[in-house]
Amino acid sequence: MAYCIEVAGLAYQFRDKTPVLQDIQLKVPQGAIYGFLGPNGAGKTTTLRLITGLLRMQTGNVQVLGKSFRQHRLEILRQTGCLIESPAIYEHLSAADNLLVLQRIYQCPKANIMEALNTVGLQAVRDKKAGQFSLGMKQRLALAMALLHHPRLLILDEPTNGLDPNGIIEMRELLKKINREQGISILISSHLLPEIEKLATHIGIISKGRMVFEGSLEQLSGLRRQVRGYLLETTDNAVAAKLLSARDIPIVTDTEGIQLPALPVAVITELNSQLVQRGIGVYGIQPVKNDLETIFMDLIQP
Numbered sequence: 001m002a003y004c005i006e007v008a009g010l011a012y013q014f015r016d017k018t019p020v021l022q023d024i025q026l027k028v029p030q031g032a033i034y035g036f037l038g039p040n041g042a043g044k045t046t047t048l049r050l051i052t053g054l055l056r057m058q059t060g061n062v063q064v065l066g067k068s069f070r071q072h073r074l075e076i077l078r079q080t081g082c083l084i085e086s087p088a089i090y091e092h093l094s095a096a097d098n099l100l101v102l103q104r105i106y107q108c109p110k111a112n113i114m115e116a117l118n119t120v121g122l123q124a125v126r127d128k129k130a131g132q133f134s135l136g137m138k139q140r141l142a143l144a145m146a147l148l149h150h151p152r153l154l155i156l157d158e159p160t161n162g163l164d165p166n167g168i169i170e171m172r173e174l175l176k177k178i179n180r181e182q183g184i185s186i187l188i189s190s191h192l193l194p195e196i197e198k199l200a201t202h203i204g205i206i207s208k209g210r211m212v213f214e215g216s217l218e219q220l221s222g223l224r225r226q227v228r229g230y231l232l233e234t235t236d237n238a239v240a241a242k243l244l245s246a247r248d249i250p251i252v253t254d255t256e257g258i259q260l261p262a263l264p265v266a267v268i269t270e271l272n273s274q275l276v277q278r279g280i281g282v283y284g285i286q287p288v289k290n291d292l293e294t295i296f297m298d299l300i301q302p
């Protein structure tokens with residue numbers, strides 16, 4: 001498989017010498033939307049700053065678009081669009097003029113300005129001052145700035161931070177469209193699993209400066225299909241609970257029923273017969289499966 005980003009053995013410490021990243025391995029397949037997930041302070045921004053050269057690398061290797069970042073920094077940055085930290089938007093300039101400033105720096109065709117504004121849906125307000133934009137519009141302008149020079153890769157650090165639910169949906173649909181229609185690979189960080197789940201094809205999870213999972217969304221969902229336990233519903237939960245406890249089965253009784261651990265199916269069947277023999281009606285044995293949120297929490301907890 002071809003990768004547009006390959007990070008190996010990346011480690012980093014700030015001046016206070018506390019290790020912030022340790023042995024980060026990360027591979028973004030070409031054409032993917034890669035969700036880089038982790039709780040606050042996990043090391044997402046530091047990783048993205050290292051990948052884009054905003055921080056100087058100390059240990060490890062970063063390959064972007066098939067080339068070593070150390071040796072081909074400028075060439076790589078010319079093909080990469082970034083949205084990390086607050087974008088440098090001139091509030092007193094219109095959306096179009098903000099892009100004009102960048103177009104002169106990049107020396108790319110002027111036609112790219114309207115094209116980028118169209119892509120992010122700001123063409124109708126191109127002459128409005130950016131200072132009068134809502135946060136959602138500013139983020140879309142920032143995205144237009146990142147897209148202006150026709151990058152092959154977009155690197156976005158929590159682009160939906162601070163947006164309202166509508167703004168989040170708009171940004172998500174926009175990123176999907178850019179990926180689908182323009183074939184641009186996207187690396188996007190977030191601390192919100194539900195948001196990434198709806199967007200990403202691949203997922204990397206970082207916790208306390210270490211990668212704890214990397215794989216496709218299907219692989220993460222595969223963990224979900226594993227049975228965590230069973231929920232037992234009977235006509236007399238109190239008596240059933242006593243019987244099960246007498247057999248040293250660790251159970252939890254709550255309003256929904258009796259929660260059993262992930263026992264083998266043969267044991268569950270045998271328990272069912274025993275309860276029925278004792279005159280307890282069993283009207284439900286439901287497997288309880290992992291949801292993605294539980295998997296995420298399990299992965300990021302020590």
Ligand SMILES: Nc1ncnc2c1ncn2[C@@H]1O[C@H](COP(=O)(O)OP(=O)(O)OP(=O)(O)O)[C@@H](O)[C@H]1O
Nearest residue numbers: 014015020038039040041042043044045046047191
């Ligand atoms: N300039 C700095 N000097 C010292 N420590 C820093 C600096 N920047 C970040 N850190 C520390 O590095 C760790 C990782 O921070 P980072 O911003 O990369 O995490 P994050 O996953 O992006 O979190 P968030 O979602 O809150 O932005 C944190 O413990 C943070 O306090």
